[in-house]
Amino acid sequence: MEHSGDAKQPFDHDGMVRLRDEIQGGVISRRQLRDLHAQDHDIRRLVRNRELTAIHPGVYVGHTGIPTWGQRAWAAVLACWPAALSGRSALPKPPERAPIEVMIPTSRTISAPDGVIVRRRARFDGYVDWSAYPPRQLLAEAAIDAASEAGGVNEAFALLADLVRAKAVRAAALVEALRRRPRMRDRRLLGELLADLNDGACSVLEREYLRRVERAHGLPAGERQVADSIAGTPIERDVIYAAYGLVVELDGRAFHGSAAARDADHARDLDATVARNLRTVRLTFGQVLGDPCRTAARVGELLRRGGWSGEVAPCSACLADSAP
Template sequence: MEERSGESFGELRRRQAGAFSRGQAVAQGITDKVLRGRRRARQVQRVHTGVYVDFTGPLPWETRMWAAWLSCGPEAALTGTTALRRYGVAGDWRDERIQVAVPHSRRIVPKAGVVVTRHRHLSSLVQASREPPTVRLEVALLVTASAEANVSRRAAVLFDACRQRRTTPARLLAELDSLPELPGRRILRRILAEAAEGVQSLLEQAYVRRVERAHGLPRARRQVRAVDAGAVVYRDSEYSPYDVLVELDGQVGHADAADRWRDMTRDNAAATTGRLTLRFGYRLLTEPCLAASQVAAALHLRGWPGTPHPCSPTCPIPQ
């Protein structure tokens, strides 16, 4: 990254969380001999070959991030969970290593605490206005989801970002087309198709797959906007022709008494307009057939002419 016009070496280091490259030091007239002397005096420490920080002791995450990027060169860009942390996306980002993308033609010597990936046409994926350069938010989300070994974790990364209103399924699907070599694209596309239907959590995904589709129930509308007592709410699943609502209580948003009271108030408000609300929690994951039979019974009560079917030979729903 080039120095800003009129920027002092001290200002550059502060902007880079204390990190600087040998090239940046030389540009300021600081020779290798001076750098060696400052290292001996414990005024600076070397993090990677040709990259230093202007203090000793443990390195904060932001300093490690700048040092990793400087060590990979100006064509590099932050990616994966490192990029998501820079964008401020909330999530369980367990990997503390710094993830950096470089052009496919580059070969980078392995560095401690740094994960380097190579990308074709990297420049087209980068939001260069950020410092340091960072792949676009949607690219970072897709790369992070693709790297998860567990399919549920892949879905959680994408669902959570959409629920936080950081992006949309449509934007993620469009970006997926720019990553033809990304592993697991078929699974990611299926997850995003469900997100586009309004699925926003793993519990909602389980309801759609294991309750609704697996048992031949009609397709509900997802995340239906409504106004109750002047407040905007979103119904998880609404079977509009039959005035049946299904609400799913996951871990997010249902943690305390105030949340439960809000849910009860919302259900009661729906009842006053003639709508029937069924509510399920995480037991749905182990008893999807029971949930399906209850939803089917509610739909029949409200005039659904269809018949649910068993999801397997051991399903209690009759043929």
């Protein structure tokens, strides 16, 4: 049996257009239409005239073409209302082709519409940005959820590091979000990733250098992501051992970048040597991941030439290679 709107109130068609197109990216729900005094025959007419096309049961988009990601996101939230985007769907750059992830309170149980993943969350009301369009999980919370669902350690770290490097969220906020998840799967691993972020490692290659080369071999702790300038041009150094006159740049670009980019890098290195007496070495994925022990030995030798009095310590891989 069909339900009728309030026949005493005329359908606010202009209000529908404003809500659908100016606020919700071209999407509106049946519930909202009813709040605008639409009766069932009004909705049938809008669908017949192609002003509305069903995208989920009870949710409509204002055209007959392929919905955009934003329209799919609005439709998922409205279909599961009250709900909010969550996980990867709540990040600044969500995956365009993946299902839309939404969260609802644990007090509710619903069937997920097609193309939507529904997660029930005890941490709901206080962890949603209701001022966002559409509403979404707070960014630090969403990042932790997304990292826990990543396909591996490097993917999880890259996801978190990209957000911190873009200044979308602070590492401290991620640490606090994880602290509130005492029973989360892989919590210890995520804690280690966030500790590396707090230590300044802001890419997968930087983290691997920190772990496999510097820490594993007892090298002195470098300063990371250091703001600098050469000939008035601001730059950011990956790792500086200032006391020993050494800069380590970690070159993770595919195919080493263009010839012009290589020339610019080496010109900056030369300027730093002349103006600041800072020697610069550039390390690649192969040197850090493929041969970290040899790389540590060479960096240690450069540090000793700069006055470091320590010794490069053998890591477990070094010891295994030297075993009879």
